[in-house]
Amino acid sequence: xxxxxxxxxxxxxxxxxxxxxxxxxxxxxxxxxxxxxxxxxxxxxxxxxxxxxxxxxxxxxxxxxxxxxxxxxxxxxxxxxxxxxxxxxxxxxxxxxxxxxxxxxxxxxxxxxxxxxxxxxxxxxxxxxxxxxxxxxxxxxxxxxxxxxxxxxxxxxxxxxxxxxxxxxxxxxxxxxxxxxxxxxxxxxxxxxxxxxxxxxxxxxxxxxxxxxxxxxxxxxxxxxxxxxxxxxxxxxxxxxxxxxxxxxxxxxxxxxxxxxxxxxxxxxxxxxxxxxxxxxxxxxxxxxxxxxxxxxxxxxxxxxxxxxxxxxxxxxxxxxxxxxxxxxxxxxxxxxxxxxxxxxxxxxxxxxxxxxxxxxxxxxxxxxxx
Amino acid sequence: xxxxxxxxxxxxxxxxxxxxxxxxxxxxxxxxxxxxxxxxxxxxxxxxxxxxxxxxxxxxxxxxxxxxxxxxxxxxxxxxxxxxxxxxxxxxxxxxxxxxxxxxxxxxxxxxxxxxxxxxxxxxxxxxxxxxxxxxxxxxxxxxxxxxxxxxxxxxxxxxxxxxxxxxxxxxxxxxxxxxxxxxxxxxxxxxxxxxxxxxxxxxxxxxxxxxxxxxxxxxxxxxxxxxxxxxxxxxxxxxxxxxxxxxxxxxxxxxxxxxxxxxxxxxxxxxxxxxxxxxx
Numbered sequence: 293x294x295x296x297x298x299x300x301x302x303x304x305x306x307x308x309x310x311x312x313x314x315x316x317x318x319x320x321x322x323x324x325x326x327x328x329x330x331x332x333x334x335x336x337x338x339x340x341x342x343x344x345x346x347x348x349x350x351x352x353x354x355x356x357x358x359x360x361x362x363x364x365x366x367x368x369x370x371x372x373x374x375x376x377x378x379x380x381x382x383x384x385x386x387x388x389x390x391x392x393x394x395x396x397x398x399x400x401x402x403x404x405x406x407x408x409x410x411x412x413x414x415x416x417x418x419x420x421x422x423x424x425x426x427x428x429x430x431x432x433x434x435x436x437x438x439x440x441x442x443x444x445x446x447x448x449x450x451x452x453x454x455x456x457x458x459x460x461x462x463x464x465x466x467x468x469x470x471x472x473x474x475x476x477x478x479x480x481x482x483x484x485x486x487x488x489x490x491x492x493x494x495x496x497x498x499x500x501x502x503x504x505x506x507x508x509x510x511x512x513x514x515x516x517x518x519x520x521x522x523x524x525x526x527x528x529x530x531x532x533x534x535x536x537x538x539x540x541x542x543x544x545x546x547x548x549x550x551x552x553x554x555x556x557x558x559x560x561x562x563x564x565x566x567x568x569x570x571x572x573x574x575x576x577x578x579x580x581x582x583x584x585x586x587x588x589x590x591x592x593x594x595x596x597x598x599x600x601x602x603x604x605x606x607x608x609x610x611x612x613x614x615x616x617x618x619x620x621x622x623x624x625x626x627x628x629x630x631x632x633x634x635x636x637x638x639x640x641x642x643x644x645x646x647x648x649x650x651x652x653x654x655x656x657x658x659x660x661x662x663x
Numbered sequence: 664x665x666x667x668x669x670x671x672x673x674x675x676x677x678x679x680x681x682x683x684x685x686x687x688x689x690x691x692x693x694x695x696x697x698x699x700x701x702x703x704x705x706x707x708x709x710x711x712x713x714x715x716x717x718x719x720x721x722x723x724x725x726x727x728x729x730x731x732x733x734x735x736x737x738x739x740x741x742x743x744x745x746x747x748x749x750x751x752x753x754x755x756x757x758x759x760x761x762x763x764x765x766x767x768x769x770x771x772x773x774x775x776x777x778x779x780x781x782x783x784x785x786x787x788x789x790x791x792x793x794x795x796x797x798x799x800x801x802x803x804x805x806x807x808x809x810x811x812x813x814x815x816x817x818x819x820x821x822x823x824x825x826x827x828x829x830x831x832x833x834x835x836x837x838x839x840x841x842x843x844x845x846x847x848x849x850x851x852x853x854x855x856x857x858x859x860x861x862x863x864x865x866x867x868x869x870x871x872x873x874x875x876x877x878x879x880x881x882x883x884x885x886x887x888x889x890x891x892x893x894x895x896x897x898x899x900x901x902x903x904x905x906x907x908x909x910x911x912x913x914x915x916x917x918x919x920x921x922x923x924x925x926x927x928x929x930x931x932x933x934x935x936x937x938x939x940x941x942x943x944x
Binding site for chain 1: 696697699700701703704707708711779780781783784785786787788789790791942943944
């Protein structure tokens, strides 16, 4: 008995080590990507009818009959949070959050670490329950109808939670079942997911042997296995190298283009700037600003930013000058950046002018530097 | 790069253009589809380990029977009023069931929940805590029921005569395994680290499997200990397996069965409560 126990313990440790060690090798993937893909022309057609209700035929008449119930929900925003609060002991993670994500957009939730983004994401799947406030997802009230809303949305977590012992195909098949993809459509759904993730040649490889980028793509494919109309992406590219990040961006962009609502949390400014139609900036558990990236930049950083370089003493003086004149400024690495440079006229110190970007707006809003 | 870009886009766009609603259906509690989904993962994992599991489930009782038969069996031909092989052969069924349910209950749960975060992934899908835990426990207990028969098969080789009542053994193993698997899940939910399991293994499981009439009769123990054995679910499992396998089923066995079923139900709800509290915050 004890030998069995100690054997199990060592297995656990091995798994723990493996998990903690994380991903190591991206080389394989760059090799693969340079190979032109052969499967492009022939994309398997996705199943026409929706899964889930095997008993209820998916006929037009059915739809009309259900319209009174269906339409109300179709018109509703994809996600709505009102006055949501969540505390963990002393820490208030989400503090009176109001957020509305319209259907069909790519919505970016931008904020520094600890702003409450991940807690918000977990609340949308009812894995964290709000202390106060009302949440609805796809028209379903949470947490009461959360299971129904989870059936219609896909989730891509921040932390890799793939089964390392299973193959890509096995994982996708398990999730096809969990998402109630009807038996007859499972094979096609798995094939489609493998295609999306560009993992067909690795379909029968166990996850342990995949590179970090492949694992992340599999994670995304797993969340898309049931063709959801809403996808939650929690820090989708954190810790990935630039090339893999580009691939995922392309994928996310493609999802949005096909009409899927995407809610993406990120602390990468560039990610939000490139992908999101609308960005909500979160800080200390609430939304402090919201708009298109361009609107946010214009409203909070102006059109131009003046970057003044020089030795530290000079920068201190420039900082004081800015404060004295009431100019918004910040330290940005080896320079002081002064916002709204277009309004500075003659008094401005020598420096380099560049267009304002979302990072400037973000820092102006949150007072926090970001990656 | 362009090549890849267009391909990814094509693949993503090629999804069903305007997928209809997933159904206005109300989805309820303990849905068979959710249980089957969770268990399908267990089956896939089992596909990788069944050889090792089967090997140990055959070798372990063989060693017990050899050790007790060759060592102790030369001194003691009979325990109580049954032959040593009958006594040990049936007793080992209970230990096999205990180990193949309590340990996976503890370790698998802890690993999947804490290290692999598999449970987090599943709970983001339309599966609730009750379904997740029920399916996991159900799978472990089915396995315990099947592998609980292995000691009897081995004991046949050592001269245990087959008996019709033995056909009940998988069911007894299933119910007992259900209780102990859920017990393991509860322990995993309470444990702070995986090393905490040592306390349970040494202070709870070891005495439990010895003071159950597995290798020596409870009646030979002092009074106080004998009382304790009465509340040990494994004792009731041993009695039931022995009565079924040696042709001695009687009305008293209904009591043993009732204890096992009650243990399974209580532990099942407790496991859902305890782990649920930690999975959903």
